[in-house]
Amino acid sequence: MSSSLPQQYQDLKSSFERRPCDLQRCGQLLDSLKLSLAEAGLLIPQGHHDLGDLTVARDILEIGAFWSIRSQDVPSFERYYAQLQTYYNDYATVLPPSSRRSPVIGLNLIRLLTQNRIADFHTELESLPPKELVGDDPFIKHPVNLERWLMEGSYSKVWNAREEAPAEEYKFFVDSLMGTIRNEIATCEESAYDSLPLKDAATLLFFPNRSDLLNFAQQRGWQIELTAEIIIFSRSVEEKAEIPKRKLIASSLTYARELEQIV
Amino acid sequence: MSKEVEMKSVDEKKKEEKKDQKKDGKNEKKDDKSKDKKDSKDKKEKEKEAEKPKPLTPLQEIKLNITLIERSVVTLEPRFTHRVLRTFTTLKKKLTPEILRESINAVYVKDNLIKQTLLSYLPPPPPPPPKEEPAAMEVDTAVPAATEAKPETKAETKSETKADSKTEAKPTETTPAPPPTDPLPESEVYFRLLLIHWLLTSPESHPKALELVHDTITKIQTWNRRSMDSLAARVYFVLSRVYELLPTVELSEIRPLLLRSQRTASLRHDAESLAAVIVLLLRNYLHYNLYSQADKFVAKVTFPESAGNPQLARWLYYTGRIKAVQLSYTDAHETLQQAIRRAPAATTAPGFWQAVHKFFIVVELLMGEIPDRKTFRHPVLEKAMKSYFEIVNAVRTGSLSQFQASLNAHADQFTEDRTYSLILRLRQNVIKTGIRQLSLAYSRISLRDICVKLHLDSEEDAEYIVGKAIRDGVIEGRVVHEKGWMECGGGKDGYGVEVSEAFGKRISFCLELHNESVKAMRYPLNAHRKELDAAEGAREREKELAKEIADGKNLDGDDESMGDF
Numbered sequence: 001m002s003s004s005l006p007q008q009y010q011d012l013k014s015s016f017e018r019r020p021c022d023l024q025r026c027g028q029l030l031d032s033l034k035l036s037l038a039e040a041g042l043l044i045p046q047g048h049h050d051l052g053d054l055t056v057a058r059d060i061l062e063i064g065a066f067w068s069i070r071s072q073d074v075p076s077f078e079r080y081y082a083q084l085q086t087y088y089n090d091y092a093t094v095l096p097p098s099s100r101r102s103p104v105i106g107l108n109l110i111r112l113l114t115q116n117r118i119a120d121f122h123t124e125l126e127s128l129p130p131k132e133l134v135g136d137d138p139f140i141k142h143p144v145n146l147e148r149w150l151m152e153g154s155y156s157k158v159w160n161a162r163e164e165a166p167a168e169e170y171k172f173f174v175d176s177l178m179g180t181i182r183n184e185i186a187t188c189e190e191s192a193y194d195s196l197p198l199k200d201a202a203t204l205l206f207f208p209n210r211s212d213l214l215n216f217a218q219q220r221g222w223q224i225e226l227t228a229e230i231i232i233f234s235r236s237v238e239e240k241a242e243i244p245k246r247k248l249i250a251s252s253l254t255y256a257r258e259l260e261q262i263v
Numbered sequence: 264m265s266k267e268v269e270m271k272s273v274d275e276k277k278k279e280e281k282k283d284q285k286k287d288g289k290n291e292k293k294d295d296k297s298k299d300k301k302d303s304k305d306k307k308e309k310e311k312e313a314e315k316p317k318p319l320t321p322l323q324e325i326k327l328n329i330t331l332i333e334r335s336v337v338t339l340e341p342r343f344t345h346r347v348l349r350t351f352t353t354l355k356k357k358l359t360p361e362i363l364r365e366s367i368n369a370v371y372v373k374d375n376l377i378k379q380t381l382l383s384y385l386p387p388p389p390p391p392p393p394k395e396e397p398a399a400m401e402v403d404t405a406v407p408a409a410t411e412a413k414p415e416t417k418a419e420t421k422s423e424t425k426a427d428s429k430t431e432a433k434p435t436e437t438t439p440a441p442p443p444t445d446p447l448p449e450s451e452v453y454f455r456l457l458l459i460h461w462l463l464t465s466p467e468s469h470p471k472a473l474e475l476v477h478d479t480i481t482k483i484q485t486w487n488r489r490s491m492d493s494l495a496a497r498v499y500f501v502l503s504r505v506y507e508l509l510p511t512v513e514l515s516e517i518r519p520l521l522l523r524s525q526r527t528a529s530l531r532h533d534a535e536s537l538a539a540v541i542v543l544l545l546r547n548y549l550h551y552n553l554y555s556q557a558d559k560f561v562a563k564v565t566f567p568e569s570a571g572n573p574q575l576a577r578w579l580y581y582t583g584r585i586k587a588v589q590l591s592y593t594d595a596h597e598t599l600q601q602a603i604r605r606a607p608a609a610t611t612a613p614g615f616w617q618a619v620h621k622f623f624i625v626v627e628l629l630m631g632e633i634p635d636r637k638t639f640r641h642p643v644l645e646k647a648m649k650s651y652f653e654i655v656n657a658v659r660t661g662s663l664s665q666f667q668a669s670l671n672a673h674a675d676q677f678t679e680d681r682t683y684s685l686i687l688r689l690r691q692n693v694i695k696t697g698i699r700q701l702s703l704a705y706s707r708i709s710l711r712d713i714c715v716k717l718h719l720d721s722e723e724d725a726e727y728i729v730g731k732a733i734r735d736g737v738i739e740g741r742v743v744h745e746k747g748w749m750e751c752g753g754g755k756d757g758y759g760v761e762v763s764e765a766f767g768k769r770i771s772f773c774l775e776l777h778n779e780s781v782k783a784m785r786y787p788l789n790a791h792r793k794e795l796d797a798a799e800g801a802r803e804r805e806k807e808l809a810k811e812i813a814d815g816k817n818l819d820g821d822d823e824s825m826g827d828f
Contacts, residue, residue, distance in 0.1 A: 089553070093513075119589040120555075126588045126684055127552045151691045153731030154724045188730035192742045200744050204726075244760060251767050258774045 005036045009056055016063050026067045033060050045086060054095055058087040062100040069107060069169040081108050103167050106139035113147055114176045121147060138166040146177070153188070155181050159206050182206070186220055195232045198224070321357040324350070325366040325457070329450050336449050336490040344493045345571075347453070351497075352611075355460040360385045363461060367454060370446050377451055384458050384475055448486055452494045455479045459501050469509045476502045480520075487531070496539035496574075499524060503543045507550075514550055521547065525564075538570035538578070545581040552681075554588050561585060576605040580619050587622060587685060592630045599623040609643040617647045618680070624651050625685045628692060631737075633659050650676050658689060661697030663718045666690065694719075694728060695737050702738040702751040709748045722747075 012029040037043040042057040061084050068076035081104065088101060105128070112121040125144070142165065149157040158181055162174045182205055189196060189204065196204075198213065207213040217224055223232040328347040335343030364385055371378040455475060462472035480502060483495045499521070506514045521544050528537040541564055548557035566578050579602035586595035602619050609616045624634045638644060639652045650673035657666035670677075670686060677683040697717045701708055714725045729749050732738050740751040 089551075119591070122590060122684070122688075123554045123558070123588055126554045129552070148687075148690065151688070152694060152724075153691075153728040154720070155727045156721070156723045185727065185730070188727070188734045190734075192730040192733040192740075193744060194741060196744055248763065251763075255770060255774075258778075262777065 005033065005040070006056070008033050008036070009060060012060065012063060016067065023067065023071050026063070027071065030060070030064050030067060034064075043083065045091070051094060054087065054091060058084065058095065058098060059100075061087070062098065062104055065104050065107070066100075066169060069172050072172060074111060077107070077111065102137050102139040103169070106137075106143050106166070107169055107173075109140070109143035110146070110170060110173045110177070113143060113150070114173050114180060116180060118147070118151075142166055142170065150181070150184070155185055178206070182216070186216075190220075190222075190233050193233055195230045198229045198231060201231055321354060321359075321362045322366050322369075324354055325362070326369060328354075329370055329446065329453065332449050332453055332494075333447055336447055339490070341490070341493055344449070344490075348493060348497060351456075355457070358457060358461045358464075360461065363454075363457060370450060370454075381451070381454055381458065384462065384471060448482075448488065449491050449494060452479065452483065452491060452498065456494065456497055456501065459505070463501075463505065463508060466508075469505065470511075472505050473509060473512070476505050480524075484524075484527070489531075489533070492533045492535045495533070496535040499536060499539045499543060503546065514547055518544070518547055534567035534569045535571070535574075538567050538574040541566060542574055542577045542581065545578070549581060549584060549681075554585055557581070558585050558589065572605050573607060576602050576607075576615070576619075579605060580615070580622075583619075583626075584622055584681075587626050587629075592626050595626045596623070596630055599626060609641065613643045616643055620644055620648065621651060621680050621682055622685075624648070624655065625682050625689070628655065628658050628689055629685065631692060631695065654686060654689065658693050658696055661693055661700050661717070663690070663693050663697070666693045695732055695735075698729060698732045699738055702740055702749075705751060707748055707750050710742075711747070713749065 008029055012026060012033060015025045015029065034043060037057055037060065040053070042049065042053055045054060045057070061080050065077055065080035065084065068074070068080055084104060087095065087098075088105075105124075109121060109124060112118075112124060121143075128140070142161070146158055146161065149155070149161075159178070162178065165171050165174065185205055189201070198210070201217075202208075202210065202213045205213065205216065207216065214224065217231060224230075225232060328350070331343045331347050335341060335347075364382065367378060367381050371381070456479075459472050459475055459479075462468040462475065476498065479498050483491060483498060502517060503514070503521075506512050506517050521540050525537065525540045525544065527533075528540055544560060545557055548554075548560065561582055566575075570578070579598050583595045583598035583602055586592075586598060599619060599622055603616075603623060606612060606615055606619060620638065624638065627634045634655055639648050639655075650669065653669035653673070654666065657663075657669055666689070674683065677686055694717060698713070701713060701716065710722050710725045710729070713719070713729065714722050717725070719725050719728065726742065726744070729738075729740075729742055733740055733742070738751065740749055742749050
């Protein structure tokens with residue numbers, strides 16, 4: 001480990017923990033720290049390393065992950081998360097457990113939820129030990145609950161849970177999550193209702209005022225009758241019962257050919 | 264760079280070996296024809312011997328297996344080795360150190376390094392055995408040794424040409440006249456397998472098994488013999504098993520070794536080891552719940568088509584699990600179903616059967632289907648699937664409280680089966696089934712009642728949930744917000760394009776099954792001779808017929824000319 005690294009690490013730690021946190025300074029420090037980590041072979045460690053070095057490297061990467069969220073840089077968070085995987089999986093048996101591990105994992109889960117990557121969400125969830133899955137760790141429980149409610153359709157619970165985020169960083173995802181929910185609800189309404197009073201639509205979609213709702217309705221191309229104060233959802237055109245001739249002919253021909261081979 | 268070099272050298276080796284094998288094959292075939300009859304007689308006799316006295320002693324069985332293995336090497340027919348490996352499971356239960364020692368002594372008549380190393384893994388012999396026994400054994404070995412003498416010397420020379428560069432593998436063989444009864448390396452590997460399995464029976468000897476297994480793998484990799492492939496596949500399997508059983512080592516430690524073996528096996532077109540290693544790697548990843556890594560691995564690798572059914576069944580099981588986790592339930596359902604079909608009979612491999620069925624049922628539930636009641640009455644499954652049966656019942660009736668109760672009651676078992684998180688996902692299915700049942704029973708129901716019947720928290724939730732169900736196509740209906748109720752539409756009729764599609768799917772499955780089974784048929788080597796003879800006769804008859812026809816034509820022609828006039 002190069003000599004400047006510990007000094008910079010302390011610097012990073014202090015400027016990260018300062019309130020309010022000095023984002024710009026952290027970014028600069030992180031950049032140079034990553035360089036020195038790469039020189040020391042600790043950015044993507046292989047084989048045996050000093051335990052202290054590994055812990056420091058992990059701390060730096062974790063701070064980097066949080067810093068990316070605070071500076072609203074999701075792709076950078078993804079990168080830090082991928083780098084942390086080595087520390088969380090391969091060195092899990094040697095390293096002392098990190099207190100920031102579950103927040104980072106929870107944040108990643110939320111990120112996958114907001115990006116509507118449910119399959120990845122579950123793959124990620126599966127790789128957690130079952131103890132953590134059912135345990136009371138608030139950082140993990142939060143995204144797990146959110147996903148369950150989303151899948152069930154209990155959107156109001158998701159809405160109510162937005163203030164219960166266990167960490168500051170979670171709030172960053174709340175807005176985009178709400179956007180996802182609104183779109184979900186909107187598609188549900190389109191198929192489940194013939195018409196809906198404006199006032200009720202606003203409550204269902206969690207819009208505090210009318211103009212937001214009108215904007216949203218316009219975006220989705222809903223028909224609004226201002227006199228009757230209702231939204232009319234245009235029914236999707238009934239699919240016509242059409243006989244797929246080509247398909248039927250093709251399959252009959254294959255049957256004939258196969259039968260020919262057998263007989 | 265280094266990889267390329269490695270690849271080249273491997274290729275060269277392969278070529279050399281092929282040449283060798285071709286040469287040998289040619290020579291052997293000539294001899295084989297003359298010998299075939301003798302051999303087959305011998306075989307029949309032996310088989311009669313083997314079958315008539317029903318409880319064949321393990322010692323005899325081992326010896327018979329050794330001759331079978333050697334025959335498979337000599338005739339380049341892997342199916343003899345497969346036959347030996349099929350009896351492996353029953354044989355390994357009967358192993359004792361005495362039997363192993365005796366059989367090693369019987370097969371390795373001469374005292375050499377191989378014998379010593381093999382025997383060193385056994386506990387020191389108890390008081391010297393009575394003199395009669397070895398004498399009796401030598402009489403036994405005399406018969407197969409005489410018949411096997413010829414092919415062995417040939418095989419020995421073959422292995423020697425290759426082994427020359429690696430004398431360390433077989434130091435004793437360089438002596439000018441190889442002893443006639445020196446067994447092939449394949450036999451040695453077979454003995455090593457037996458030894459490992461015996462060592463695995465007691466926990467104290469596990470470290471020894473570990474040592475032996477690593478030694479065997481390095482040997483196999485230096486020998487690089489195609490005739491050893493199926494045995495090598497077994498050795499890899501045992502390697503993983505040792506690591507699973509031994510508490511002092513981690514299963515993840517062998518991952519680099521397995522990945523390396525996977526590369527070499529695929530370069531050498533060693534389909535059997537390749538299949539085994541791929542399956543082991545998947546097992547390894549899934550043991551640590553590394554689903555994303557396993558998925559990437561599956562995407563990169565192609566499973567060899569020629570792999571045997573057991574490996575294929577395992578492969579299907581693991582890929583099915585990965586797909587289930589990634590929410591592609593239709594694929595997972597198909598894959599797991601194939602795994603069940605390919606798996607050995609339920610009574611021979613009950614563990615695998617149960618494990619696959621557990622996942623299969625959960626996936627079926629997640630797809631919104633209710634599994635067959637028959638499955639839970641199966642004698643092998645009945646007991647193991649009891650807790651799953653409760654879950655199925657809860658989903659079927661759409662009762663959230665019952666679902667939660669059985670989930671809590673059997674949480675430990677589900678975590679052990681690794682189905683817990685999948686079952687957790689069923690919650691929404693329970694709700695959906697509940698709503699569907701309500702929609703079938705009522706033509707109009709208030710949201711308040713839905714809330715009460717499904718144990719939902721609030722009317723607001725109920726409205727969203729019903730809306731989602733309508734959008735997902737679970738039910739046909741409408742929500743009337745102003746009145747606070749749900750109106751249910753009629754179901755679909757049974758006519759339409761879907762029906763023909765469903766039939767088409769089934770028909771194509773049957774046709775494919777037919778084609779596959781035609782492809783899988785084996786024909787005996789010289790069976791076409793008879794047909795040729797028959798064809799000859801037929802041709803003669805045809806000639807006669809042609810003659811007659813020609814004569815007839817003449818007549819016809821005459822007739823015609825007559826008619827013209």
